[in-house]
Amino acid sequence: MKARSAVFLFVVASVCTAGAQGIRERMRSAPRGTSVTSTQAADLTLTVTAVETRPIQVWVRGAGTVTKDGKILTVPLSPADAALVKAGQRARAFPVQSRSSMYQARVTRVTMQGDRAIADVTLIAPARQNTTRYVVEIVTDRGDFLSVPNEAIIEEGGSRVVYVQRADGQYEPHEIQTGIQGELYTHIIGGVNPGDQVVTFGSFFIDSEYKLKGTAQGGTR
Numbered sequence: 001m002k003a004r005s006a007v008f009l010f011v012v013a014s015v016c017t018a019g020a021q022g023i024r025e026r027m028r029s030a031p032r033g034t035s036v037t038s039t040q041a042a043d044l045t046l047t048v049t050a051v052e053t054r055p056i057q058v059w060v061r062g063a064g065t066v067t068k069d070g071k072i073l074t075v076p077l078s079p080a081d082a083a084l085v086k087a088g089q090r091a092r093a094f095p096v097q098s099r100s101s102m103y104q105a106r107v108t109r110v111t112m113q114g115d116r117a118i119a120d121v122t123l124i125a126p127a128r129q130n131t132t133r134y135v136v137e138i139v140t141d142r143g144d145f146l147s148v149p150n151e152a153i154i155e156e157g158g159s160r161v162v163y164v165q166r167a168d169g170q171y172e173p174h175e176i177q178t179g180i181q182g183e184l185y186t187h188i189i190g191g192v193n194p195g196d197q198v199v200t201f202g203s204f205f206i207d208s209e210y211k212l213k214g215t216a217q218g219g220t221r
Helices: 002-029 038-044 203-216
Strands: 048-050 052-066 072-077 090-095 103-113 116-123 133-149 154-156 159-167 170-181 185-190 197-199
Touching: 052 116, 052 170, 052 185, 072 103, 072 133, 090 116, 103 133, 116 133, 133 170, 154 203, 159 203, 170 203, 197 203
Parallel strands: none
Antiparallel strands: 048 197, 052 072, 052 133, 072 116, 090 103, 090 133, 103 116, 133 185, 154 159, 159 170, 159 197, 170 185
């Protein structure tokens, strides 16, 4: 009886060990990245962009009303936005009645009225006739930072991932740490290096390919 128990335990242990080794082997053999053919890349118009230092701009958006002379828009700002807006910054104004029309403008003054800030935005050309309300976008420069285009970033729960081109047709996922998110670019704190080529247009296709291959081979990121 004891001999049978010993044999049984040996078999169970062997099976468990083999199973664990099989899982580890699949994990080791799972690809770190994924690949696409030149035909797929051409069909997708797949593009890559370098990780490099760029100016990062944040656009502050608000609603304003024009003064009677049709020259100045007064735009209320939240405390957070007021900290970014300064005289001299470029702005664009769109009449509510005609969003296809755009008026160039500049911030000429920021003042406090009670507990809120008001930006005076001066139109470069005369305002649209019989129009008092405008949507305003103020361009604020946050500085030059190592960055990637926003379209390169894939959101995954609480993390952000970009795909780095390692060779022709080979792409590798990298989790990144980010700082300021601008209108076009996001500040990169870690996860990639200057000069790395990251996928911009087509990044979601690369991500889908990588996940499908990882699932088929039992791998994980």
